Amino acid sequence: DLCRQLLAFSGKGKVLVEPLDLTRLVQDLAPLMHMSLGGAGLRLDLADGLPVVEADATQIRQVVMNLVTNATEAQEDKPGMITLRTRLHDAVREPLSDPVTGRELPAGSYAVIEVEDDGVGMPQEQQSRIFEPFFTTKFMGRGLGLAAVQGIVRAHHGAVTVRSQPLRGSAFAIYLPVVGVRSALSPAPAAIVTTSHQTKPRTIKHVLVVDDEKPVLQVAGQLLTAAGFEVSRAEDGTDALEILAHDPAAVDLVLLDMTMPGLDGLEVLERVRRLRTDLPVLLSSGYGREQVAHVLSADPACGFIQKPYRGQELLESTNAMLRGK
Numbered sequence: 001d002l003c004r005q006l007l008a009f010s011g012k013g014k015v016l017v018e019p020l021d022l023t024r025l026v027q028d029l030a031p032l033m034h035m036s037l038g039g040a041g042l043r044l045d046l047a048d049g050l051p052v053v054e055a056d057a058t059q060i061r062q063v064v065m066n067l068v069t070n071a072t073e074a075q076e077d078k079p080g081m082i083t084l085r086t087r088l089h090d091a092v093r094e095p096l097s098d099p100v101t102g103r104e105l106p107a108g109s110y111a112v113i114e115v116e117d118d119g120v121g122m123p124q125e126q127q128s129r130i131f132e133p134f135f136t137t138k139f140m141g142r143g144l145g146l147a148a149v150q151g152i153v154r155a156h157h158g159a160v161t162v163r164s165q166p167l168r169g170s171a172f173a174i175y176l177p178v179v180g181v182r183s184a185l186s187p188a189p190a191a192i193v194t195t196s197h198q199t200k201p202r203t204i205k206h207v208l209v210v211d212d213e214k215p216v217l218q219v220a221g222q223l224l225t226a227a228g229f230e231v232s233r234a235e236d237g238t239d240a241l242e243i244l245a246h247d248p249a250a251v252d253l254v255l256l257d258m259t260m261p262g263l264d265g266l267e268v269l270e271r272v273r274r275l276r277t278d279l280p281v282l283l284s285s286g287y288g289r290e291q292v293a294h295v296l297s298a299d300p301a302c303g304f305i306q307k308p309y310r311g312q313e314l315l316e317s318t319n320a321m322l323r324g325k
Helices: 002-009 022-036 057-073 146-155 214-226 237-246 265-275 289-298 311-322
Strands: 017-020 041-045 053-056 081-090 109-117 159-165 169-177 206-210 230-234 253-257 281-285 302-306
Touching (some): 022 081, 053 169, 146 169, 214 230, 230 237, 237 253, 237 265, 253 265, 265 289, 281 289, 289 302
Parallel strands (some): 206 230, 206 253, 281 302
Antiparallel strands (some): 017 053
């Protein structure tokens, strides 16, 4: 059974959106959690008879294990306690909103998984930034990263909240709509199951993300996915050109890293232009706009975003490019 859990956690199983009991999911993950806790203790406070949600079990496992890993690291090798709770939240009596966008979630019932620790905690100014891509604290350097966690949960039409005080610990809560609420929402974006060349309505914009840094590739993909885009990913220029050559008209925008081994960004851009002269390309680099100023002045379909970028910056730049700047 432990081997089955490890396989599911690694993402090697089939991606499947299905009815999911969050209490059962936490119970099944308990052996894995105990293995990763170090000297911390684990307390389970789980609700019986929790309504099911419609979710990708593998992705929700990854989210929970990532939050447990962060909670463990927040203990800073001191003995402490990590508490996992499941409960039901009534968003009719207590309205629920996304803490980053401020968007209010539909009224109804939400199943909740909460991960609480009594570790170092965070000041308020840090809490406002933890969901930004590439933002880390010294105990948030592994796993999916909170931007990706938020992306997964948002793709399930849920929300992630945090409350924290320095030296008193933190609590992260994942809210997922139960099946009755979920059915009243728009269909889940295809990002829960991302493939490169599915046939989709052209109202859904397709972004090709090209970056040799896997964390950047993952986080940018998750953010765009959560915003409703179809996303394809390529770790180098060769893979990107293969995806694009398969159906040049199917891609609406390319997010292109400028510094990659093999074909660099400028070489990829040159070959992209042989396939489509009008395709918007958002160049990305940590070296500044000056590196590509000559390209931007010569190619009206090119834009630029400097690394590291915030999630909001990425979405604003992407939408601006798709609108023709």
